[in-house]
Amino acid sequence: MNSETKTKASKKKAAVLKSDTNGKLDQIFDLYPREEDSLIMILQEVQDRLNWLPPEALDRVADELNVPRARVQGVATFYRAFSLEPRGEKVIKVCLGTACHVRGAQILVDELERRLDLKVSHGCTKDGRFSLETVNCVGACAMAPAIVVNENYYANVKPDKLDKMLKKEQQS
Amino acid sequence: MPKDRSEKVRVTIDGRSIDAEKGKSILEVARECGIEIPSLCYHPGLESFGACRLCVVEITKPGWEGWKKLVTSCLYPVEEELIIDTRSEEVRENRSVVLDLLLARVPESDVIRQLAAEYGIHDTSYTKREDADTCIMCTICVRVCDAIGANAIATLSRGPDKYVDVPDKDACIGCLACALSCPTNAIPFEEFVNGKRKIWGREFDLVYDEISHEPIGTPEQIDHFAEKSGLPKEYFLKSDKVRKKETAVTFARVQF
Numbered sequence: 001m002n003s004e005t006k007t008k009a010s011k012k013k014a015a016v017l018k019s020d021t022n023g024k025l026d027q028i029f030d031l032y033p034r035e036e037d038s039l040i041m042i043l044q045e046v047q048d049r050l051n052w053l054p055p056e057a058l059d060r061v062a063d064e065l066n067v068p069r070a071r072v073q074g075v076a077t078f079y080r081a082f083s084l085e086p087r088g089e090k091v092i093k094v095c096l097g098t099a100c101h102v103r104g105a106q107i108l109v110d111e112l113e114r115r116l117d118l119k120v121s122h123g124c125t126k127d128g129r130f131s132l133e134t135v136n137c138v139g140a141c142a143m144a145p146a147i148v149v150n151e152n153y154y155a156n157v158k159p160d161k162l163d164k165m166l167k168k169e170q171q172s
Numbered sequence: 173m174p175k176d177r178s179e180k181v182r183v184t185i186d187g188r189s190i191d192a193e194k195g196k197s198i199l200e201v202a203r204e205c206g207i208e209i210p211s212l213c214y215h216p217g218l219e220s221f222g223a224c225r226l227c228v229v230e231i232t233k234p235g236w237e238g239w240k241k242l243v244t245s246c247l248y249p250v251e252e253e254l255i256i257d258t259r260s261e262e263v264r265e266n267r268s269v270v271l272d273l274l275l276a277r278v279p280e281s282d283v284i285r286q287l288a289a290e291y292g293i294h295d296t297s298y299t300k301r302e303d304a305d306t307c308i309m310c311t312i313c314v315r316v317c318d319a320i321g322a323n324a325i326a327t328l329s330r331g332p333d334k335y336v337d338v339p340d341k342d343a344c345i346g347c348l349a350c351a352l353s354c355p356t357n358a359i360p361f362e363e364f365v366n367g368k369r370k371i372w373g374r375e376f377d378l379v380y381d382e383i384s385h386e387p388i389g390t391p392e393q394i395d396h397f398a399e400k401s402g403l404p405k406e407y408f409l410k411s412d413k414v415r416k417k418e419t420a421v422t423f424a425r426v427q428f
């Protein structure tokens with residue numbers, strides 16, 4: 001399992017984010033009863049506020065809800081909605097479904113990885129702006145290859161259109 | 173409705189008529205009568221989980237007009253008039269599929285290889301998992317650890333990437349219950365290397381009985397058991413052998 005190296009990487013980044021982690025979480029624990037049944041809701045709140053689930057936030061969730069740390073980790077790793085890696089404010093989702101794939105989506109992934117100096121599903125850009133993910137069909141096959149950035153859809157993307165897209169997303 | 177443990181139901185297992193305790197599972201009843209049903213995720217001290225599907229048996233009833241169905245015997249409670257076949261053609265075929273799949277998951281496991289061989293499978297017909305350990309995801313370790321109250325083990329991730337691990341090493345008390353309960357010996361541990369015990373990437377000291385000098389357990393384990401049981405810590409500082417000896421002495425005094 002490469003989880004070993006993964007955790008190490010997230011620990012490093014966690015240290016950087018540490019200062020602002022705690023303050024942001026103070027209010028969420030009063031939103032729901034402090035019990036195991038609230039676990040998923042609380043994790044969603046953490047994810048909303050921090051964009052990912054840093055290890056020390058999970059420690060705190062376990063403490064506050066009095067749930068074993070192992071169970072928190074189990075739930076946090078089970079759902080796709082939770083990220084154990086830092087996520088940017090904007091998540092660039094490149095579709096790798098069949099239609100997009102045959103129309104060259106992989107080239108877009110490679111190109112974005114290079115331009116953003118980022119690996120798919122691994123952390124975010126240094127300014128915390130973007131992270132990169134792939135998805136399997138976003139239901140817009142007629143516009144293949146498609147990219148979705150938060151709520152914005154980009155159709156028929158070619159590598160030379162990426163610059164414009166990034167610039168636009170950088171500004172908004 | 174609470175089950176009355178002493179209430180009996182009459183069932184037939186492999187042609188034998190048996191008075192079984194209501195509320196028990198088919199698997200439990202069969203084993204009590206010496207009828208062996210293979211299982212992997214069943215543990216007598218834990219609630220049945222139904223993960224491995226190896227314990228399937230075929231059931232029917234007189235009123236079912238010959239209709240039969242397969243059920244997991246570790247989960248299915250005995251009922252009046254139930255007729256159970258633990259080794260029908262259908263049962264063997266189903267177990268074979270389960271074992272064929274398990275063999276693809278853990279090609280290196282001696283336990284699974286032997287079981288599969290008993291069902292005539294010597295090589296899996298599916299694609300073997302690469303770099304496979306011998307974990308079959310029965311989750312006995314997770315459940316045993318929870319039952320003990322250490323709650324240190326969890327299944328992480330999901331689907332084919334799912335695996336078992338201890339995310340917070342400090343929660344582990346080094347009691348070995350997980351490793352010793354694992355049906356496929358998938359949890360490695362070391363004992364007595366420089367007087368230490370190693371499991372889940374952590375090293376534990378060992379406490380020895382002062383009289384017999386036998387190893388008893390880790391300090392963390394002894395503290396945990398004392399706390400959970402409410403018994404004085406001294407009780408756990410003795411090896412089984414020494415404790416038996418003392419009991420014998422006490423009894424001798426009581427008798428005479």
Ligand code: FES
Binds near residue numbers: 096098100142146
């Ligand atoms: S394959 Fe990309 S939108 Fe369907």
Ligand code: FES
Binds near residue numbers: 213223226
């Ligand atoms: S022992 Fe019954 S399903 Fe595993």
